[in-house]
Amino acid sequence: MAQREYPLRMVAWxxxxxxxxxxxxCRAAASKGPYKGELTLSECKNVxxxxxxxxxxxxxxxxxxxxxRDDIFDIxxxxxxxxxxxxxxxxxxxxxxxxxVRIKEGGIKRASLSLDGNxxxxxxxxxxxxxxxxxxxxxxxxxxxxxxPFQINTTVTRLNVEDLRDLYRxxxxxxAVAWHTFLLVPVGRGKGLRGEELNTRAYEDVLxxxxxxxxxxxxx
Numbered sequence: 475m476a477q478r479e480y481p482l483r484m485v486a487w488x489x490x491x492x493x494x495x496x497x498x499x500c501r502a503a504a505s506k507g508p509y510k511g512e513l514t515l516s517e518c519k520n521v522x523x524x525x526x527x528x529x530x531x532x533x534x535x536x537x538x539x540x541x542x543r544d545d546i547f548d549i550x551x552x553x554x555x556x557x558x559x560x561x562x563x564x565x566x567x568x569x570x571x572x573x574x575v576r577i578k579e580g581g582i583k584r585a586s587l588s589l590d591g592n593x594x595x596x597x598x599x600x601x602x603x604x605x606x607x608x609x610x611x612x613x614x615x616x617x618x619x620x621x622x623p624f625q626i627n628t629t630v631t632r633l634n635v636e637d638l639r640d641l642y643r644x645x646x647x648x649x650a651v652a653w654h655t656f657l658l659v660p661v662g663r664g665k666g667l668r669g670e671e672l673n674t675r676a677y678e679d680v681l682x683x684x685x686x687x688x689x690x691x692x693x694x
Contacts, residue, residue: 485533486534490509496601540563541568566609569616592641630672638655
């Protein structure tokens, strides 16, 4: 395999559009399927073969909710056999200790969970399913118990920008190894949030605050 001048570093692979949440910002407008035309297990293995033929990136298994695929553990184990670095984005609602152990033993190096509010009311309103905040808390505890590192992802909008400091404290409290923030892009179901994007000044303020938080964390 020829050395690439600019090697592929990361692939975000949406394995399914099927999801048990109904998040207001979802680019894919994911919801409960099933959806026609999704890749079979054999086709998923072929995708991993093709990626492995020319590169060795980190592959993010995401969705929708990837745990809604019956063959998700087969996909994970095949990726491990290919020597690929796999991570996984889940919403926490379907994670049990048994599944968490299988994910870790199958080769997943890190999981990500999403928190878009610092309490039940705000997060559940964003995800539009009652109990989703508590599910993230349980999932974080499970992942910590079995020793699988996890990060928290947050989509920043005008609805939660004032809560970022509280969210940051919560992220540290539950033991996440990283906090990744994303700025709202109003596409898919997220079109309904047009007008809730940060304006230019607020966008810059958030980036400056995150920069300061990062430097403070590194020096502590």
